[in-house]
Amino acid sequence: MKSSSSSSSSVTKNPKIFKVDLEGNVYCNHDMVSIIRVAGRRSPRIGQKFHGCPLWPRMDYKFFMWKEDADKVLKEQANHTEIKQMPSTLENLxxxxxxxxxxxxVEENKMLKEMNKRLKEENVLLGKSKWGITHVLGFVTVVIAIWLVFGV
Incomplete structure (x- = not known):
């Protein structure tokens, strides 16, 4: 019993290298998705889950990792990746x-240019109208004056 508990604690202290895909599946040494198993009655960690090779017991599996250890490594890696990506994400934002x-x-500039153009056109039209009204008023005044003077 003592040797198995020391081996289980050595798994925690000595991290293993393992492959993981984007969905979080852990791969064994045969490049196959590991199977999550539950420790049996003989284990001091009875009821706890671990990753094992899907070929066990028919072949030498050479792969064992407590699920909590794998989850811890995955969580640390995810946090590290997020922190590492933060500056670039901030820069992108x-x-x-x-x-x-x-x-x-740019859009505001286009709108202001268009507004300026319309105001210039209106100003030109108003200027022509004012000039025309001035001439009409002058002409009417002259006609009235002639009519009054000559009584025609």
Missing amino acids: KIEYLDLQNKML
Whole structure:
């Protein structure tokens, strides 16, 4: 019993190298997805889950890892990956934010140019109208004056 508990603690202290796919499946030394088994009555860790080779007991399996140890390694790796990716994610967010700001400013600039163009056109039309009204008023004034003076 003592030797199995020391071997189980050595699994925790001496991490193993193992393959994992994107879904979190652990692979054995035969490059096969490991099977999760439960420790039996003879184990000091009775009822605890472990990864084992799917070829066991027919072949020499040479693969054993407590599930909690594998989960711990996977969690640490995931945290490390997330932390490592944070600066690039932050940079990407900054770039995306600046791109959006730039697009908004470009659109605002287009709208202001269009508004400026319309105002210039309106100003020209108003200027022509004012000039025309001034001439009409002047002409009407002259006609009234002639009519009053000559009584025609």
